Amino acid sequence: MLSLELLRNSEVFDGLSDDELAPIAKMATEASYQAGEEIFAENDEARYLYVVTEGRVQVLINVGRGRQVVVDTVTRDGSFGWSALVPPYFYTGGAKCSEPTRVVAIPGDELRALCMDNCRICHTIMERLASIISARLKDTRLQLISLMYG
Amino acid sequence: MAHAIDEIDRRIIALLQEDGRRPNVDVAAELGLAEGTIRKRLERLLTDSVIRITAVVDPARVGLNTSAVITVQVDLSRVDEIVRQLAAFPEVQSVAIATGNWDIILEAVFPTDGQLLAFLKDRVSTIPGVRRTETSHILRRVKHVGTWELPLELAAPTSSVVEPEMLQQNPLLAELGEAHIAEIARKSRLKTLEAGERLYHENDMAEDVYVVYQGRLALLMEVGQGRQAMIGSVGRREICGAAAVLTPPVQTETARCLERTTVIAIPASVLRELCLKDCRICHKVMELIATQVSTQLRDARFQLTHMLKGDERPVGTA
Numbered sequence: 001m002l003s004l005e006l007l008r009n010s011e012v013f014d015g016l017s018d019d020e021l022a023p024i025a026k027m028a029t030e031a032s033y034q035a036g037e038e039i040f041a042e043n044d045e046a047r048y049l050y051v052v053t054e055g056r057v058q059v060l061i062n063v064g065r066g067r068q069v070v071v072d073t074v075t076r077d078g079s080f081g082w083s084a085l086v087p088p089y090f091y092t093g094g095a096k097c098s099e100p101t102r103v104v105a106i107p108g109d110e111l112r113a114l115c116m117d118n119c120r121i122c123h124t125i126m127e128r129l130a131s132i133i134s135a136r137l138k139d140t141r142l143q144l145i146s147l148m149y150g
Numbered sequence: 151m152a153h154a155i156d157e158i159d160r161r162i163i164a165l166l167q168e169d170g171r172r173p174n175v176d177v178a179a180e181l182g183l184a185e186g187t188i189r190k191r192l193e194r195l196l197t198d199s200v201i202r203i204t205a206v207v208d209p210a211r212v213g214l215n216t217s218a219v220i221t222v223q224v225d226l227s228r229v230d231e232i233v234r235q236l237a238a239f240p241e242v243q244s245v246a247i248a249t250g251n252w253d254i255i256l257e258a259v260f261p262t263d264g265q266l267l268a269f270l271k272d273r274v275s276t277i278p279g280v281r282r283t284e285t286s287h288i289l290r291r292v293k294h295v296g297t298w299e300l301p302l303e304l305a306a307p308t309s310s311v312v313e314p315e316m317l318q319q320n321p322l323l324a325e326l327g328e329a330h331i332a333e334i335a336r337k338s339r340l341k342t343l344e345a346g347e348r349l350y351h352e353n354d355m356a357e358d359v360y361v362v363y364q365g366r367l368a369l370l371m372e373v374g375q376g377r378q379a380m381i382g383s384v385g386r387r388e389i390c391g392a393a394a395v396l397t398p399p400v401q402t403e404t405a406r407c408l409e410r411t412t413v414i415a416i417p418a419s420v421l422r423e424l425c426l427k428d429c430r431i432c433h434k435v436m437e438l439i440a441t442q443v444s445t446q447l448r449d450a451r452f453q454l455t456h457m458l459k460g461d462e463r464p465v466g467t468a
Binding site: 062063064071085122127136137138141142149 | 377393396397429444448453455458
């Protein structure tokens with residue numbers, strides 16, 4: 001089993017006790033990527049939720065003609081790939097490492113099943129998740145505004 | 151005692167004023183509610199005498215072409231007897247005692263002007279105590295009591311009963327199931343705002359999640375120097391103010407009514423309580439909120455993509 005230490009300070013699992021983190025650590029796996037490596041592409045089926053434990057991941061969206069823009073940069077304890085928990089379960093952006101990176105990958109389907117069994121875990125995670133998405137939404141809107149008015 | 155009516159009652163009344171025989175199923179379809187709800191509300195409005203359903207005669211259609219408002223000055227000590235006699239005349243549609251120069255105001259209809267003259271000369275002026283009359287010939291009726299629409303803002307107190315099916319119109323909420331929807335409906339309330347009014351302000355503490363029942367709201371963000379940018383809008387059946395169930399529960403935008411708007415305010419505390427009671431529901435509620443926010447994020451990114459086309463400069467939040 002993965003060390004709980006890796007998840008304890010992550011933004012998405014904030015508020016969970018060690019007992020509650022244990023089943024999540026059990027289903028999770030660690031992975032390493034080189035700088036420039038792609039973790040998943042936009043519109044891929046969203047199987048995993050990721051927590052960064054080391055390095056830097058950029059979330060990119062395609063803007064056409066083969067070009068991409070960075071809409072989010074995720075560092076240690078940050079999470080990405082939350083489309084794995086939100087219907088329709090397709091990644092809304094691609095993820096690419098901008099430096100050597102280590103992540104913890106948690107399978108979305110298993111985490112959703114755990115949610116059905118444990119109310120408190122479910123509530124905590126989903127609430128954190130919605131809050132994180134909401135914060136990203138605010139950032140994106142500010143980006144938009146700065147382009148329009150800036 | 152004043153009867154508490156709400157926006158739904160007002161709209162039921164308005165539809166029945168157009169056609170008092172309109173079937174409940176039609177009214178229900180028009181308002182997006184269940185037939186049973188309309189029936190129950192209508193029974194209450196009728197039993198409490200808030201409304202009456204009656205036949206309205208159009209005098210012109212039966213040859214009564216002359217319509218007049220007659221004001222009468224009388225010896226006030228005899229006013230009761232005079233109004234009783236006036237009200238008994240078949241030509242008279244309404245009689246009222248009033249303050250001011252004229253003590254009695256009556257409305258009456260006649261086939262011809264000759265009959266109006268005879269009525270004034272032979273019947274009104276011969277009643278003991280009548281001093282003087284003044285007659286205004288009605289040329290055209292623009293609005294009358296039958297088509298008068300009840301202004302909700304004047305009809306206080308206003309109740310705010312939320313019917314479960316109003317919540318069920320939102321496809322995400324509908325998934326919560328009837329029992330839970332009924333509980334949420336019981337603890338929610340209706341709120342009606344006029345065009346231009348603000349439902350909530352960016353950075354306000356968020357306590358309620360809103361489902362739009364009628365109307366439309368603009369979502370705005372501050373862009374500095376007191377200016378605001380519209381970042382989207384929500385209409386019928388859509389949710390706004392989802393920040394109330396998030397951390398921190400602070401509004402991320404301002405919501406302002408683009409037209410007269412009625413929203414269903416669901417206290418976030420009700421959703422939280424439900425969450426603690428039922429795991430499946432908890433998952434559903436949070437999932438629907440996350441889905442809602444993530445859809446908005448996708449829209450915003452799409453817009454961003456659109457704006458950045460032809461712009462080589464990458465923008466990041468890091």
